[in-house]
Amino acid sequence: MGPVRQLLSGVDLTEQQWRVLRVVQESGPIDPTQIADQACLLLPSLTRILQKLEEKGFIDRARDETDRRRQVVTLTATGMEVIEQNIDASLALIERTREKMGAEDYEALLDLLRKLNGLEL
Amino acid sequence: MGPVRQLLSGVDLTEQQWRVLRVVQESGPIDPTQIADQACLLLPSLTRILQKLEEKGFIDRARDETDRRRQVVTLTATGMEVIEQNIDASLALIERTREKMGAEDYEALLDLLRKLNGLEL
DNA sequence: CCAAACTACTTAACATGTTATGCTTATGCG
DNA sequence: CGCATAAGCATAACATGTTAAGTAGTTTGG
DSSP states (O other): OHHHHHHHHTTTOOHHHHHHHHHHHHHOSBOHHHHHHHHTOOHHHHHHHHHHHHHTTSEEEEEOSSSTTOEEEEEOHHHHHHHHHHHHHHHHHHHHHHHHHOHHHHHHHHHHHHHHHHOOO | OHHHHHHHHTTTOOHHHHHHHHHHHHHOSBOHHHHHHHHTOOHHHHHHHHHHHHHTTSEEEEEOSSSTTOEEEEEOHHHHHHHHHHHHHHHHHHHHHHHHHOHHHHHHHHHHHHHHHHOOO
């Protein structure tokens, strides 16, 4: 993750903050529980991350009027800009890693990690 | 790591504290820089962990009289006891994970992780 | 219909990850 | 020898991981 942190340091974002932004971008309006699931974060961590992202003006949070326990997280225009400005470098970094490892090994690693993650120990 | 944390919660040790204890046990008297290397920890984290382990009475720290910048970390009798009391369950947990994943996949995962770790991005 | 159980999220407290900085002791070199 | 530099740790500051509790809103069984 070192290169990722370096990439994001220019816009004052951490790995996790970036990951959450990307999840919101790809999913559209979404509630924290689903974000946590997709970003592999526990809710207490996500709570703090969403607070930071809101302070920075990258997301908005609204109460879900159907179920008032829930929130709806949305990207702001600023948030979309930040993603646009960094997405190419981010994807390039992933691709570079994939090439350095070899595509087959890269996929094999992901599969094995998913398998380990799915295990009941 | 969930099961590991559960295993160690009985003796009030965290994963990393346990890992450091194990490194010291296997290496014998050793300095913090080498511990950090073997346990995959950064020195600031290790500093705090060693402080905790010393408070708990599981390790001793002495200045290296040859090079007074260095320390020598040693297991105490209490530290050895804690390891003896938990090592079997710890190894059993590793073995169980290995079996659940399948030995081949388990080894393949370790190899791929080592490969990724060795990569220069 | 209502109290108990549950869900979604927050807060708190402590441990660690990460980067930058500081301090002390060693080393290399002119 | 004497100083600049480097090595080995410690500290500080902030972000996250992890577990336990707390709060508000919802659902459900009697």
